[in-house]
Amino acid sequence: MLGHLRIELRELLDLSTDASRTVVLDQTMVGRLSRMDALQQQQMSHASRAAYRKRLVAVEQALRLLDDGEYGWCEQCGELIYTRRLEIKPESARCIGCQQLSET
Structure with a gap:
């Protein structure tokens, strides 16, 4: 992919x-x-x-x-990035929670 x-x-x-x-x-x-x-x-x-x-x-x-x-681990918190997020955006470096925090 x-x-x-x-x-x-x-x-x-x-x-x-x-x-x-x-x-x-x-x-x-x-x-x-x-x-x-x-x-x-x-x-x-x-x-x-x-x-x-x-x-x-x-x-x-x-x-x-x-x-x-x-691959698949959040660069910020170290938690696993959900598979669904990686399917949608495979280059994601952060989990959805950390990504949202970085955008606010």
């Missing part, structure tokens, strides 16, 4: 690279895409790419923990 997620995130990063390149518009042509629209698309692409990178780092960390036999 984690290995597949890593591959998927790497593919998304590769795809988003093209979308985040500098926008160059032909000023002599009138099209539906204005400069503001192009810049907004570029910013959204940068944000998506950052999110993919962040999640990929978490997946890589989870794979290291799996290799070390420590």
Whole structure:
């Protein structure tokens, strides 16, 4: 599951690279895409790419923990992370209780 997620995130990063390149518009042509629209698309692409990178780092960390036999344990309290949480978000490093505490 984690290995597949890593591959998927790497593919998304590769795809988003093209979308985040500098926008160059032909000023002599009138099209539906204005400069503001192009810049907004570029910013959204940068944000998506950052999110993919962040999640990929978490997946890589989870794979290291799996290799070390420590996967599935909360990094904060040391308790077991519920299987259902790991099924939904396999790169989770914290149990739901500690995650909620860290977000408040």
